[in-house]
Amino acid sequence: MDGILFDMDGTLVDSEKVWSVGLDQLADHLGGRLSDTARRDMVGTSMSQSMRILHDDLGVDADEAESVRYLEERVSALFADGLLWRPGAPELLAAVRSAGIPTALVTATRRHLVEVALITLGPHNFDAVVAGDDLDETKPHPAPYRTAAELLRADPRRCVAVEDSPNGITSALAAGCVVIGVPCEVGLDHLENVHLVDSLADLSVDGLRDLVAAARGHQFLY
Structure with missing residues (x-):
């Protein structure tokens, strides 16, 4: 080997649960609620693909870079807590x-x-x-x-x-x-x-x- x-x-x-917290906060920030199906579809995907899934699920035309920045700020703080x-x-x-x-x-x-x-x-x-x-x-x-x-x-x-x-x-x-x-x-x-x-x-x-x-x-x- x-x-x-x-x-x-x-x-x-x-840490998937940590990501879920951040994603729920982002969805709320964008004025919606992330579905369970969309969240499952995000597991193991790239950040760009995850943002497309989230935006499509919420039916919003949001800026991908801004959504990534918002999400990663929150997830980084949660990661730092251990x-x-x-x-x-x-x-x-x-x-x-x-x-x-x-x-x-x-x-x-x-x-x-x-x-x-x-x-x-x-x-x-x-x-x-x-x-x-x-x-x-x-x-x-x-x-x-x-x-x-x-x-x-x-x-x-x-x-x-x-x-x-x-x-x-x-x-x-x-x-x-x-x-x-x-x-x-x-x-x-x-x-x-x-x-x-x-x-x-x-x-x-x-x-x-x-x-x-x-x-x-x-x-x-x-």
Whole structure:
């Protein structure tokens, strides 16, 4: 196994609820109320796509840049208050780092917010970070996960990606990764070629290595 590539929101930290607070405040600011369907559709999308979904849902012709500024100011303040880990996330990160396996954070969230989130996550836990505004293409395009593997000098086919959203899973699969799905805000049962777990607490370093070895069709030397 060459590396483990972690999504952030909804995977390592329970920050989708933080985003929901900010999105509800933005919707109220724009004179409407965000529907549950629109909120689910935003999970794992780029900021630009999320704003289009929100504006369409509210039926408003608002300025995208102004909406992003309003939302990110509120989310940044909430991130700074500290984020809640998803169950098993800090333990899994500690085990992976102890085993000397390279790790990357791969997120659709923009870098200045990721830097705030890293106060909770710990920058020392990641050898590379790919944020939502680092590349021209974001999830579900394979570029974020391909880039993360390149930064680790790893073969994506020998990397595990851990995700909670359909867009993220599509991105990781297209990059060639072995993908683990841990549902948070949206269901993943309809997706194929994904190893689903209820919690990151169900994962172990040896188990991840076995998944990569099985996916590649032969046993690697660890």
